[in-house]
Amino acid sequence: MFVLMIGFIVFVAVMGFSIGDRKKLTWPENFVLDSSAFVQQWFYRPAGYIAGLFEDLANLRDVYRENEILRVNAANYARDSVKFNIIKEQNESLKEDLGFTERQKGLYEYEYIIAQVVSASNDPYDQTIRIDLGSKDGIELNMVVITTKGLVGLISRVDPFYSSVMPITDLDANSLDASTKQIPATAENKKKSFGMIESYRKDTGKLVMSKIPENDPIAKGDTVITSGLANVFPRGLIVGTVDSVQVGDFGLTNTATITPAADFNHLTEVFVVKVPNPGEETK
Known part of the structure; x- marks a missing residue:
C-alpha cells in the first residue's frame, strides 16, 4: 500500500509536469x-x-x-x-x-424599645409570648408591651437575654401582682369616662370592661385607651374599640365589650414601653 501510494503521488507529479502549459488534456x-x-x-x-x-x-x-x-x-x-x-x-x-x-x-415622652417575637405558646392556659430582649437590654418586670396597633401585655418574666410577656388575652391567669390583672381604661377624648378591663372571653375574642359608671359617655365605636391609673399601664396606649355597652349584673354600673386592637395571631415585632418617671407620667 505504501509503494502504491508513493507511485500514485509520483504519477500525479509527472502528469503535472507533462501537462505544462497545454490547454487540453488527453483522455487518460x-x-x-x-x-x-x-x-x-x-x-x-x-x-x-x-x-x-x-x-x-x-x-x-x-x-x-x-x-x-x-x-x-x-x-x-x-x-x-x-x-x-x-x-x-x-x-x-x-x-x-x-x-x-x-x-x-x-x-x-415614653421610650420604645423594639423587640422581635421568638415564640408564642398555643396553650390556652398559658399564652406566654417570648421576646429577644432581657435584663441585659434594660427590660424589667411589669413593663408594658405594645405593637403599632395596640396593647399586647406585660413583661412577666425577665431572663438575661429573653423575656416572657403575659398578653392581655390571659388576664385571668396568675400574675406577679394582682393589680396587673386589671387595666384602668378610658374612652379617647372623653375625660369623664372610666372603667376596668378585667377579663378576656376566649369564645368571643373580646375584652370585658366593667365598673363603668351609669352616666359614663362611653359608646359603641369609641377607642379605648389606658388611663394611666395604678402606675402599671402608662396612659394613652390604645387597647381596642368598643363593640357594645350594656347594663352590668347589678344594674349600678355598665359593662362594655372591646375588640382588641393588636393582632395576637401575627405578632412578629413589638415594643417594650419604658417610662422614665412613672409617678410623673400618671399624674
Missing part, C-alpha cells in the same frame, strides 16, 4: 483526474462532516456554559428579588414603627 489524463476527484470526495465529505461535528460539539459546549451562566444569574435574580422584597417590607415596617414612636414620644 482526464480519466485519472476525474477518478482522483471522485475518490477525494469520499474522503473530503466525511472529513467535513466529522470536522463539523466537532465544531458543533464545541458550540454545544459553549451553549451549555452560557445556559449554566444564565441559570445562575436567574437564580441570583430570584434570590435578590426576594431579598429586595424582604428589605422593602422591613423598611416600610420600620418607617411605620418610627412614625409611631415619634408620634407617641411627642405625646407622652
